[in-house]
Amino acid sequence: MQRRRFLGLTAAGAATAALAPALTACGSDGGSGSKTLRVVAADYGDKAANSSQKYWDSLARAFEAKNKGVKVEATVLSWTEVDKKVAEMVASGKAPDIAQIGAYADFAASGKLYSADQLLTIPTQADIIASIARAGEVARVQYGLPFVSSTRMLFYNKTHFAKAGITKAPESWDELQAAAKKLQAAGVKIPYGLPLGPEEAPAETLLWMLSGGGGYTDHDGTYTINSEDNVATFNWLRDELVGKGLTGSGDPARTNRQDVFDAFCNGQVGMLNGHPTLMKQAEAKGIKYGLAPLPGKAGKAKSTMGVADWIMAFKAGGHREEAGLFLDFVYSTKNVLNLTGQYDLLPVTSSASEKMQADSNKAHLKPFLEQLDNAVYYPVDKTSWAKVSKALKEKIGSVVAKSGDPASVLGEIQREADATELAGAGK
Template structure:
């Protein structure tokens, strides 16, 4: 990771222990007999490594230091958690905090505390600059980054060696390798998860690889049905899906977790993955390599970065208690404990620097190096939650045998424009 982001902030972050929440203006209650409710996403793959254990241990440690404040954490699947929180908010049953994938629509509805109402300046300044900026709506930060990752192309070294293959550098290399792996009987030569779990990520990776993206490079407006994006999904349809190189499950019905599990069973030749896949593959005894997702001609392109967000709702009025808890959450030892448990990249300067210098995290360095210059989802747009939902529901149709990538992408773009227009109308009132 490039240290130029960190040197000037390390000393500032070290001051955080000297600040209290009174110093940053928080103070809505006495801190006695309050129960905070947090709804959080599960980063585990099952009961054995569910995030519930992490949060239960963290809450117990916090409660020991803060008598009178209890924390109840409800951990839910990534498939459900964003929708569940939205339903809670719509029913006037917002939790005190939510750790999910998007925050901007709640911020636009004036439901969230600003970050500076909750955390002292040194804690705010310790977030990685890219993530701090991504947590803003109209230059005010509401989303606090909780976990980050970037993506690389994973490949099974044994399957590649058996087939006499080298790591791919171009899209044609991917196609040719997948064809050879299929001939060798590999179940998923290239796993392409465009199902409802996290297809917005797979979509963005391929868009960036093809020179496109969700937004244009000039004014950051949506450009979902750009010529580059249409060309990318036409290539996926014609070169990977139609020839049967993506396995027995249609991409639109293949979820990320199922693809990851197949990789750990040795059934996948290649797939895009994040750091969590490393530990699962290692435990399963899979020898794997990692390279940036190739581009059509092998030239370097932007990588995708992902941040998941912590937010605090104003409905229950527990600002001081929420602030105390979140300051505890963002202590280095707690940030690193979560990162260690799930091979997730830390979101703070000091924790990232510590991870980078620790030899036991050497395999995470390729991901860490990608993060400062990666491109994130347009999470600062209040329309993003609706756009992401549309991508999850529709993108798989673009690569079916009779799919029409241009029509599918245009349909998603239309929903994005409608969401943007609704946002503008709301702002004008």
């Protein structure tokens, strides 16, 4: 889920000011002797009508009905601001009791979080898919609880493909470029949507790195941001896709994921990398789309990106027992499926995954589910990842500009990553 995120969310942003008072007294007790859990969560909706605020409010009321001594106050913020807001709250000594955001490791390393075994019952812990749960560990102790997961695939507009005479989805970079040129000639405004703006630049970056045989780290977990493969990938992207006008007239460095998703749903984009939730958005607008594996440098990419968003409980409020009760409730099969079913996300528990696999109404998610075993995740177990992700959001878009220098920019981010790692090791 790692940021970025599955959806670019704007609905919650407008509500932030109205919700601000709830963000200033996290962890306090409610009236009549009850304990109040303050929850800050990210929004998976793309408009007010399907905001995650409704999910959390409903979940809170159902939990309160079964746990009379505990109240839950949930504040939902857009993905563009929720990580920053939680970091600010923690820094000011007003950490929420529970946060559902994109990264956890820096909070865990500084001793601010409860571990999973301090919160969850054994059955709940055992139900979380092991391969995803391991990504929540720091020094072999799990602090980050996976909330939802997803993988990415290439989406393409079938109508545009037919009009442009493209008979199959591209499997290599050369085929991707050739398809984009045909789409451009057919009058498609954005042949390939390239969101390298601040909302979720690390995701598109990783997808391209993987397609070129690289990645953020090697098998030992060492950063390889400025590897030869990665530099070559962005040189090609700069010269052969962006440089030839195949990503539209906008600046990729200022283009957010939801911008591209919206354009795809409005029929303006030929191809883009997307996650399951885009299916529902596209169908709502009558877009006929196809799905394909990530194109690679010389053929289908060997892997795709997997995303898990995280939920964690802070020690500051002293509400370990109440937080544990609530999180057990969150991970019940019914509640997991309520959330994932609404937004076409993938569950992180075995029980919910099995039910989804058996549900004929969820057959459209199987291509994404089948990629989970081969997915590569952000290095969220590294305490440096939050700063590295921030640097990527600020700088990576510049590498595809006409005068962009991938080797220089990736080298700069690599040096920042190495310095952050070294500083953390010295603590």
